[in-house]
Amino acid sequence: MSAAPLHGGRLLAAAEQFRIPLNDWLDLSTGINPTSWPVPALPDHVWQRLPDSYAPLEAVAGDYYGAPVFAVPGSQWAIQTLPSVLNAERVWLPLEGYEEHQYWWQQYQHRMLKYETLDSITPQHGDSVVVINPNNPTTHTENPETLLRLADHLTTLQGHLILDEAFVDPTPHASVLHQNRMLPDSLVVLRSLGKFFGLAGVRLGFVYCNDAIRARLQPKLGPWAISHPAAWIGEQALQDTQWHRHARAWLMSQQTQLHGLLQQHIKPTQLHSTPLFCTVQLPSAKATDLFNHCAGQGILLRHFPQWDRIRVGITTKNGLERLQSALQCWDL
Template identity: 40%
Template sequence: MLEHGGNLRAARLHYGGDDWIDLSTGINPVGYPAPAPSPDAWQRLPEPSPDLVRAACDYYGAPLLQPVAGTQAAIQALPRLRPPARVTVAAPSYAEHAHHWGRHGHQLRQIPYDALDAAVESSDVLVVCNPNNPTGAVVAPERLLDWHARLAARGGWLVVDEAFGDTARSLSIAAHAGADGLIVLRSVGKFFGLAGLRLGFVGAAPALLQALEDLLGPWAVSGPAQEIAIAALHDGAWQRATQERLARDGARMRALLAGAGIAAGGTPLFHWWPEARAEAFHDHMARRAIWVRLFREAARGIRVGLPAPEAHWRRIEHALQEWTREWTER
């Protein structure tokens, strides 16, 4: 399997210690207060809930959505629903996309975001994260819809991963996801801080959603996950308060990094920057029990998420100050 954030066991095994701050994911550290599921949610086979689909369509503004066990399930399934094709994946981006398209007989290439427009005519499938993970790069909805029209005119697909789209709702094209050739992925794990539910949604034309459901099989999403997600998707007051808090905390993290001479881009949920001394920075923070995400290859650099308690903010600030002093003295 590919390496991902959230692997605190590896950090503890290598560096020791218990009081770790995990900044290695872009998951909201103050997640939705999940209600206790009903006894039926545990005891009955989890039939797909129409209430869940309605709540998701209302929240995401989509005409039709298919619940899946996290967007990862869709990422792994989509390459199996199309004959061998010319597939272009924006790079750098979430590595699972290229990994799975490359395993099923497709002709895969990865190209930078600024070269995507020119690549549309020579692609059958184009895969884009918007906002991008890990860099935070974005593509305007108008451009995405133009790419979709050009691809769909010859039977192509545009796959848009909007897993981090909750804090940038104006970028979403989920409202158009009923059209042939457009596939939009949404995640409950990031903004709602409910990664453990393993719940996401796929917006696409009905025929493709049916093919996806047939491939994934029955009972794909657990009963407790469905009940908790219905509550979270309906809770507008919590959503509004969380949008405001994440905006504040994202700005605070950006300011902390700037104070250490780091010009980072990203979203309210995470920040990323290219770092020539990426391994050294990762090790510096880890020795202070702060776990950040190290990228060694195409997106060589560092990504940091958000902490929650004030004491964690102070520890991060102190570690950044030490980093600045250490490298200034050198």
Template identity: 40%
Template structure:
């Protein structure tokens, strides 16, 4: 299993701090709960049905006709490599590590490439995978650039796979509404990040109908639970609250960037849901914060930390104190 954020129970055991006393900033998931409807009993008692309204609500929210609900976008990440014969796959890195692992495990010849290498290496790939906005760097690639890459790949029967898990805060930059049904283009979206409902395990794939049908066949029936389908319909349809949530997340992210900068850890990138800072002190700071009951996400290459958003003023004060005491300790060395 690859390393991921959110493993709070393991941190609680490792540092001897009760689970309830932790401030979890490790996931890049919206820290605020959503107003959820009451789930009717039949959502629990009956098998899920495809015509219950979820697909219609998702079409309205994303502005796309062709889509497939999934048990989290992770399901598509693991299954897409099985829909192509073994080939040459490029993954724009660093990014969410499950992409490279899935294609490599399925027998594809995988190469991780940097931003500046894609343009002149694209002809060597049958598939290119891009996370946009990127996790953890926050890097964004303009839609026009992505569509140029897609055209070059599709001309040779290739695919461009774009993971837009963190795109809900900037929907105007998404490829879903205008381009997602083009042959050779696959776009993935996550429900858990923006809506703060990672436990629901819901995501969507957007692609041409034939590819979605093949993916659905691999998924099998009932891939999304009835309660999740019920809750998601209500949440996806609350457009007024979507606007307010985007505004609040953007403000909190700017505050987080400022706080990190004040303490010598100015971010090198980020989104409305997290900030990312590169530092040779990453390991030491992660450990120091963990001893204060604050969990952040450590990355090894490059040595860096991803900070999610505190949920309340107490969380902001705890993070500020943790950063300040770290610098005080470092100054005494």
């Protein structure tokens, strides 16, 4: 059994290792929008009372996502619970991708198969397939039509397509939930309030799935699994269409700038980006060198040594300037 996966955002460990005070770090290790939805002061009753019903939150979420969904305490909850309710004999996982998927399928002793590209998958009766779209960390993005065709095929095999769309919000047309068609029975979609809204600490996510899976999954939440403040914040944030538009435009512009800055130091073939992060693939020693070089200057990147990748989160104007000066004395 492999150890629990490590994640970005481990600033305390970095502060100790590189002997730089915690407050002096620029954290680019996560891929979370640094200009999060501005949370106002919450009404007292939201703190004082238990959440009564999630129906208003889920109605607003249904409008935002384009399909009926139910609320969970972060899409991570669904990742770690789905393997206990789906009767998959075998599960197909991306060769590279958010490692919690593999970790939790492994806990339930399902047979795991790895794929490099979707067209190399040969699913059998009852198989589950996990796709992360866009992929974290590779940035690889699948066309929603391709994914829906795969889901149609899995429906005929009584299998499941588990689609992790945690990073899709900046490009909503890339979601399978916005394709204006009947959704296949095999489809399970995970959404997160952590990335685009920059509210990872709130612990709120959503699941789309058929009624039978929902009936097995939802009771595992127990009462009040989503805090009243989280439900209140989610309800407001999901309705704030003006903020959505502004955030999408801002993230695209920061993506262009971060990509452009990295391109001055890294070959175009080694650099890929999404509106929430850029990922660099380098020879092993160079990847370690880039990570250490930036960390030495108080900039935390996310190093994936197993794949020789470095992920750099989208940042503000100040963050870009700091990264630019750090990279001035680093060369490939």
